[in-house]
Amino acid sequence: MQTPPIxxxxxxxxxxxxxxxxxxxxxxxxxxxGLENDTRGKFGPRQITLLSQESWQQACDAIHQPNISWLTRRANLLVSGKQFSSSDIGNYVRIGKAVLEITQECEPCIQLDFQFKGLQNALNTSYAAGVCCKVINSGKIEINDRVFFEVSQHQECLFDFK
Known part of the structure; x- marks a missing residue:
């Protein structure tokens, strides 16, 4: 059985x-x-935030609010088919021509609890709030683009940019 693409x-x-x-x-x-015209996209290790659809749904289900919009989390990109973990730190993500380096786990903020009680705590487990990334290679992205993860070896980007 083949795993669906991310x-x-x-x-x-x-x-x-x-x-x-x-x-x-x-x-x-x-x-x-970072993401063009985004207020938080300054140069550095937290330019882009990625959120897993599966992790988001688990957090919403945990507080018995299954239909909360992912926009509540205030992340930039929502991906399906991948849940993040500590082993992703330092690895690369390619979406379209853009390449990102995963730099750290995102920490959910208290603002989430002002909107839905318990959401911050539900996202505070095992990378459920997503990951922060810095941009390695600029590029255009589109909804339904496939997302590729590459394990970093010696902190060199292994993607072929041709």
Whole structure:
């Protein structure tokens, strides 16, 4: 039995602090600004955030709120077919032409509990809140792009950019 591919199922950004997230069909990811025009996309180890659809759903189910929008989490990219773990830190992710390096686990903030009681705690287990990434290679991404994970060896990007 073949494992289904990992896919990018949604993209979101926030243009201004304290504004709602905006979903996009496509976006440009830049080495210098993360997701184009996102308020938090500054250069550094937390330019882009990835969230697992499966982990998100488990957290929502844990607080008996199965239909919470993933935008509540305020992540940039939602992927299906992958749950994150500590073994992902330092590895690379390719979506379209963009390449990201997973730098750390995302820590869920208290703001989540203001919206849904218990959500912060539900996301505070085993990378359920997703991972933070820095951009290695700029590129355009689109919903339904396949997502490829590459195990880092000697911190060199192993993807063929041809």
């Amino acid at each position: 896919k990018l199922i949604s993209i979101a950004k926030r243009i201004h602090k304290n504004q709602p997230m905006i979903e996009l069909n496509q976006a440009l990811i830049s080495r210098y600004s």
